Amino acid sequence: ETTDWESGKSTSDTFSASIAELAPSxxxxxxxxxxxxxxxxxxxxxxxxxxxxxxxxxxxxVDLPYEDKDETKELHVLLKNLSPTSKDAGADGEVVIDVKYEPAA
Incomplete structure (x- = not known):
């Protein structure tokens, strides 16, 4: 994609362009x-x-010191440094990450 020409810039001026709809990765x-x-x-x-x-x-x-005392079969995982976009987030801005696991017997 080519952006429009900007007039009035000199070699020492900074410039920027906003682009959208880029593919991930x-x-x-x-x-x-x-x-x-x-x-x-x-x-x-x-x-x-x-x-x-x-x-x-x-x-x-992985041997986790985890005991499912309330039998909810829930395991919470903290992921850091994620940058979800508005397209990935739900209406409230929350990103849902599905984690599947089996508790040790």
């Missing part, structure tokens, strides 16, 4: 292009990678 390339009466100049190729939307947690054979 995808590398993107971009470069700045400047033009004036002398011609066109291209900046270097730069990259960034969007974060993933899906998180997979696989824990096997």
């Amino acid at each position: 995808t590398a993107y390339h971009f470069r700045a292009v400047a033009r004036n009466s002398m011609g066109v100049s291209y900046g270097g190729d730069e990259t960034f990678t969007t974060i993933g939307l899906h998180y997979h947690l696989n824990v096997k054979n």
